[in-house]
Amino acid sequence: MVLKSVELTRRNTLALAGIAGLAAVLAPRLSFADEKAVAEEIKKLYGDKTFGSGKIKLDVPEIAENGLVVPINVEVESPMTDADHVKSVHVFAERNPLPAVVSYRFTPACGRAAASTRMRLAETQNIVCIVEMSDGKLYMTKANVKVTIGGCGG
């Protein structure tokens, strides 16, 4: 009798812990941005223009152990002359509470269209990078980062 009640309690505790864990996983997602939010941000910047592929080397880790500090390096193929250079680069994270990560503006004086920084990622998601050239051409690339521990206020 005593044994049985102990077992029940343990089972209850386990079940409760399971529900709490599930809630913790699901709850933050409700308020999070998604692919649509990123698409909207891009639309705000460039309207309905189409994006080419290639040219961009988006360097992010495949697996980030700590979502608080994820290195990101962007390099764009370009001669960086007055006539032909990279004007701006925008980086978005699809499943962060706020999708925008960073925007760079380059000038021909940079010599090389490359920059690196460190970002926070809330969870496993796609990183979207769009590039605008001086002639108005647009390019886009995506990369997936698996995040082991999220970095948005826990």
Next chain:
Amino acid sequence: MATKPTPRVRVPAQAKPGEIIEIKTLISHEMESGQRKDSSGKVVPRKIINKFTAAFNGKTVFEADWNPAISANPYQSFFYKASESGEFTFTWKDDDGSDYVATNKLTVA
């Protein structure tokens, strides 16, 4: 914020004309995202550095707009094609309106 943000910049002291040099910058700043809640459940107000600008002899070379997704103690690196001697001015703009500035000389020979 207990301590004043301190910028640290690494620029080579000398470069050959036409050489592309890498500039690395780091500044101590908590980059409070405005997404976090404190122990009483109140949202901690946002306070980040929202813009980094690098200028050479007064002319803007490179700019970065930072969002709350940038990590604490933000790091930024970029490149510069050396053409003449002069001085870099790096400016970090805080949400509270303050500017943090660092300068670095570059000799081109």
